[in-house]
Amino acid sequence: MTPQQLERIARKHGTPVLVVDHAVLSENYATFRRHFPKVQAYYAVKANSNPEIVRTLYLAGASFDVASWPEFQLVYSNIRRLPARERQKFIWDKIIYANPIKPRETLEKLDPYKPLVTYDNLEELKKIRRFAPHAGLVLRLRVPNTGSMVELSSKFGCDPGDAVDLIESAFETGLVVEGLSFHVGSQCTNFLNFVQALNMASAVMNEARSRGYTIRILDIGGGFPAPYHSDVKPIDVLAKKINAEIDRLFPSDIEIIAEPGRFIVATAVWAVARIIGKARRDGKTCYYIDDSVYQSYSGIIFDHCSHRIKAFKPGRRSICAVFGQTCDGLDTISLAEELPELDIGDLVYSENIGAYSSASATHFNGFAPAQVVHVNLTRR
């Protein structure tokens, strides 16, 4: 998308606006599939649950990782009209409920669909046994998240030393452990995390096999980094490492799945906002825009992500601050942005803002999340 196209869309639809380019979305999905030919890609809906995004990926043949009953229903809305057997096959083959902690009510609702669900502790196992005995299980391991932008290992994953006991406990109560999973942390640029995780998973699988339990699925999670900066190594470097380790460590008939979120959606979305205020404070120009960290820029808070602000206007750039539209001091988008001299009414934009942005937008201060405009949306 060129800045000219983006500006034209914003002038037509108004601001704040998020522009989703479905051609980029499909291309990112295809890129992932090309680099990981043996891996079934389950799009992590949590990264951006816009129904049109889910629809495009569904039509492209994606599978889905859901984290809640509403996300399950969102994916389900795409298969509702399939014949019952096909619909059930889709759920078995193409949906994983990958939130290791689930309320009992959700388990009860999931049970008739017999989906794959993750767990990482005994209490969860007991709950699944009681409320979703027909689910297939995937045990989540705790693996190193060193250097990842979002760290998940302090919240989820069993100690690898406890893994085989947890597998055994599941089988003993009549449940079936179909797979092992891990997550190396989101925006993982330290590729050694993947290498270590794969080695840990292989050791657990081998020990489980020696005790008579064969695990048929390996779920390598998310974490595939979006190219936010030029120092993020490209996906083919990571793919070579992961594919080589998979070939070296696992039997050829193992099913490999992954749960990419950010990699699929980050670069497919742009945000455009309007300057609504301008002040000079402590010798620095401060701009106020009609979006905020409580709306499209929520990733600054929840995702530990920074988003550069760019101007459509040319001009000599100087350091300035950019704040959001709410009354909260936390609503600071950047204290050191480089922008040309801008006026109230001028438009600014951010690239690569598709992941964990509108997904965590709120109505704080009464401001609605930005409207979403879709481009290159082709439907069969």
Ligand SMILES: Cc1ncc(COP(=O)(O)O)c(C=O)c1O
């Ligand atoms: C279980 C699980 N799978 C997949 C993802 C998606 O990760 P990413 O967006 O880094 O690919 C997340 C993100 O938090 C997650 O918790």
